[in-house]
Amino acid sequence: MKDYTEYIVEQTQKLLSIDSPTGYTKNVAAYLMKVYTELGYEPVLTTKGGVFVKIADGVSEDGEICDPAAGPILIEAHVDTLGAMVSEITSAGHLNLTPLGGMNPNNAEAENCRIVTRSGNVYTGTFQLRNASIHVNGEYNNTKRAYSEMEVLLDEVVRTKEDVLALGILPGDIVCFEPRTVVTPSGFIKSRFLDDKLSTGVLLGYAKYVKDENITPARRIYHHITVFEEVGHGGCASIPQDVMEVLSVDMGCVGEGLGCDEYQVSICAKDSRGPYHYDVVSALIEAAKKAGADFAVDVYPFYGSDADAALTAGYDVRHGLIGPGVYASHGYERSHKKGVENTFRLLKAYLG
Structure with missing residues (x-):
């Protein structure tokens, strides 16, 4: 067999x-x-x-x-x-998210993601803590990782909400996190x-x-x-x-x-x-x-x-x-x- x-x-x-x-x-x-x-x-x-x-x-x-x-x-x-959905586009052109299923923000921090628009376009970004530069943010270590404290930075030149809307991105768009799949020679299977x-x-x-x-x-x-x-x-x-x-x-x-x-x-x-x-x-x-x-x-x-x-x-x-x-x-x-x-x-x- x-x-x-x-x-x-x-x-x-x-x-x-x-x-x-x-x-x-x-x-x-x-x-x-x-x-x-x-x-x-x-x-x-x-x-x-x-x-x-x-x-x-x-x-x-x-x-x-x-x-x-x-x-x-x-x-x-x-x-x-697990995944997420765009819940709001901020004035700075960043994306606030709401989870789909039990995607814990602690586990998703600094993960690359894809935003799928209703028209079928796909944009990339990174899910980060707001003010994510530790050399600037004195409260970086103390800030609770929660969706209210985190956002997606798009890999597009956007500075305003209007810039993001012009891409066709809307609230309700799906956010997919990178699985990072690895199969090791020793037989381990690692992935989201x-x-x-x-x-x-x-x-x-x-x-x-x-x-x-x-x-x-x-x-x-x-x-x-x-x-x-x-x-x-x-x-x-x-x-x-x-x-x-x-x-x-x-x-x-x-x-x-x-x-x-x-x-x-x-x-x-x-x-x-x-x-x-x-x-x-x-x-x-x-x-x-x-x-x-x-x-x-x-x-x-x-x-x-x-x-x-x-x-x-x-x-x-x-x-x-x-x-x-x-x-x-x-x-x-x-x-x-x-x-x-x-x-x-x-x-x-x-x-x-």
Whole structure:
């Protein structure tokens, strides 16, 4: 059997190269539609803008349901990321921002960014503290990094609000931060927005594996790549009526008090919205053991997933959450190819 890790990492890099802050995901969705189609599937673009794909029927060649007890499953990852939006153009020709999702200004300070206008023009700039010269600003160290204290300096000769308006930049324009993606020879994957483009890459790897190896999974499988997870409603729709289980493949948390590291797959037992389905979590643990996947079971203190959103929207489904360990979530994130391998190994074993 082929090793799909490199394919997953390559697809992750391609996804990371396409700006997709939540609310501005049409380009990355178009790319996903193309990849799933090239793999031999028939993806559908949802009304919301996500990508929905049936991966397997869960039916044998003689027409029998492979595992009636398991029931159809929807696997979700999200391709929307953190970002920002222009909220105001100042008299000096600088841009004030409002965040899209949980982009923390401490993590975004001095980052290069792109401003996408409604007409399709793209301008570059840098997100900085106001009065950012430490040789001039005596309060530089004491100033709280907040959106009210920070601004974008455009890489254009602008001195007034009117100069900026003449470029076609308006409040409501999308601001995309540079991901700065690096894959090291030692296997580390470093970038903004591994949450959740790394797991989207894992799902593409699974879709390729099913086709390449002519696999007939034991249950009907759907993929849904959502585009509003970072604002809480990505997984609230587009769940087929026959689905009995929703599995979110998202970032696994790494940090103090948790057992997971960047080389493992994390199985979440509970997040800030409550416990995941007991039987699903138990089955994921057993599948990880059976597959020889290096895993950790953790409770995430500040987290919500697309699977949570599905239940909040009223769907009567079981739910679970797994993902490769990612450190420095919502900052400059880091994972490892071993974490990818273990997540992929668990996913294959769990789906049968």
